[in-house]
Amino acid sequence: MGAEKGFTELLRHQIAGEQGTPAGLNWKGGTPNHWALAAATAYAYGLKGNPQEKKAGRQKALDFFHTQDQVGHMARGKMSEFGTPSHFAWWQAATAGLWLLADRADDKEVLAAARAWWIRELSVENLCVTPKGHVVIPGARSHVGGVDADQRRQRDVGRQIILNLRARLPKNLDALDYTGLWILMQIPRAELNFVAKASAELPHPLDTLNILRDDAGHVAWFDEFHGLRPAYWAWADYATGGEEYGTDPSWPKNQPGGKLPGDLPVPELPGGNRVAQRITARGRTAEAKVTELAEYAGSPARGAE
Numbered sequence: 001m002g003a004e005k006g007f008t009e010l011l012r013h014q015i016a017g018e019q020g021t022p023a024g025l026n027w028k029g030g031t032p033n034h035w036a037l038a039a040a041t042a043y044a045y046g047l048k049g050n051p052q053e054k055k056a057g058r059q060k061a062l063d064f065f066h067t068q069d070q071v072g073h074m075a076r077g078k079m080s081e082f083g084t085p086s087h088f089a090w091w092q093a094a095t096a097g098l099w100l101l102a103d104r105a106d107d108k109e110v111l112a113a114a115r116a117w118w119i120r121e122l123s124v125e126n127l128c129v130t131p132k133g134h135v136v137i138p139g140a141r142s143h144v145g146g147v148d149a150d151q152r153r154q155r156d157v158g159r160q161i162i163l164n165l166r167a168r169l170p171k172n173l174d175a176l177d178y179t180g181l182w183i184l185m186q187i188p189r190a191e192l193n194f195v196a197k198a199s200a201e202l203p204h205p206l207d208t209l210n211i212l213r214d215d216a217g218h219v220a221w222f223d224e225f226h227g228l229r230p231a232y233w234a235w236a237d238y239a240t241g242g243e244e245y246g247t248d249p250s251w252p253k254n255q256p257g258g259k260l261p262g263d264l265p266v267p268e269l270p271g272g273n274r275v276a277q278r279i280t281a282r283g284r285t286a287e288a289k290v291t292e293l294a295e296y297a298g299s300p301a302r303g304a305e
Contacts, residue, residue, distance in 0.1 A: 003030055004090040007037035008176045011097050014044035015183060021045065025056055032076040033087050036094035039064035043110070044101055058110065061098055065113035072206030072284045073120060074140075080206040080227040080257075083139020083234075086148030088155050092180025095121075096158075100187050118162070118195045120203035125159050127211050127279060128220050128234065133160060136236040136243045138209075138220050140227035140257075145249030147229065151177060158184055163196050208283035216271040221246065225257040226285065232260045237270040 007024065014020045024041030027034070039060045046057020067076060074082045074091060081087055095117055102111035128137040135155050143150040153170070154177065160167035161184045173182045184192075206227075211220040221233035233246035246264045248255075260266070269276055 003034045004037060004087070005176055007034065007041055008090060008093050008179050010041050011037065011044065011093060012176075012179055012182075014041060015097060015100065015186070019045055019048035022049075022053070025053070025060065031087075032074060032079055032081045033084075033090040033094070035076050036064060036091055040094040040097040040101070043098060047101060047105055058107070061102075061110050062113065064098075065110075065117060068117055069204070070284070073117075073124075073203035075206040075227075075284075078206070078226055080225065081140040082203075082205045082207070082209070082227065083137045083231075084141045084227075085137075085139070085143045085150060085152045085155070085231075086141045087151065089151040089177040089180055092154055092158055093183060096180045096183040096187070099191075100183050103187065103191050115194055115198070116201075119198045119201050122159065122162060122195060123200040123202050124209070124281065125155065126200065127213060128218060128236075129159070130217075130236050130241070130243075131238050132241065133165070134236075134243075135159065136218070136220075136234045138222060138225075138231045138234040138246065140225070141229050141253075142231040142245060142247040142251075144231065144245050144247045145251070147249075147251070147253055149177075154178065154180055157181055161185065162192050164189070164192070202279070202281040204287075205281055205283050206285055208286045209281040211279040211281075212269055212273055212276040213279070214269060214271065214276040217269050219267060219269055221260070221266045223260050224285070225260075227257045229253060229255040230257045232264055233266045235267050235269075239270065 010020050022045050024038040025045060027038035042057040043061040046054040072080055099114035102114050125135045129135050133156055141148050157167050158181055170178050207222050207225050209220060209222060211218060217237045219233060219235045225232055229251050231245040231247040235244045
């Protein structure tokens with residue numbers, strides 16, 4: 001069992017009322033989704049622990065959300081899992097778990113951070129959703145080619161739950177990869193509405209996301225992406241229901257990201273790009289480069305040093 005499954009099983013027990021183990025408190029490495037789950041289980045463990053454990057678990061949750069804001073949505077360090085269709089279920093479980101637990105504990109600071117994370121996630125999903133409610137979004141660890149799992153259903157159904165739309169729930173909510181949906185179903189409707197009815201607020205990914213959208217469809221893309229096996233772009237045709245992804249099906253699981261490959265050009269919208277609305281979620285990597293250039297421009301010329 002991988003770390004994500006072990007943490008998710010632990011989180012299920014904690015949501016059900018057990019304290020569980022301090023595995024999340026002691027967790028140091030792993031992928032971004034492992035770290036998210038570690039934060040959720042650490043927080044849950046601390047809520048039923050002694051004052052020192054409660055403080056440590058709570059701080060781990062706050063540190064997680066701070067990094068999500070300052071480093072990048074669904075990112076850690078220089079690795080992004082933004083938009084992942086193959087690991088979204090684990091992100092959903094972790095962040096929905098933190099949301100539900102903070103609401104139960106009346107922990108206003110963690111609750112506000114959890115709401116903010118979900119407002120940003122929902123905002124970008126709403127820009128990349130088809131009229132039939134299917135989120136078509138680029139990002140890390142693509143499902144194309146069958147190398148990784150396909151957890152797109154969890155994202156679509158989770159969005160429907162939060163927005164109080166008609167949702168076709170899977171019959172086996174006890175399955176680990178449906179834990180996020182199981183948790184979202186336990187969050188009170190009034191609490192879900194804080195996110196559902198909030199003003200849109202785009203997340204800051206690690207890398208800049210561009211979106212063109214009109215009545216015919218949408219295309220969203222990254223010119224550069226720091227994450228494994230990326231789909232650099234996602235394209236949807238609303239009339240036909242067609243969707244395509246800018247990835248190579250033959251890439252291995254550990255295929256590194258980088259600049260958009262020349263043989264994967266971003267396609268135009270189904271009806272062309274001329275009248276499309278363009279939206280940009282500026283990445284933290286791009287902001288860091290701008291800061292570096294500004295600092296360099298403001299430094300003394302070498303001849304004056």
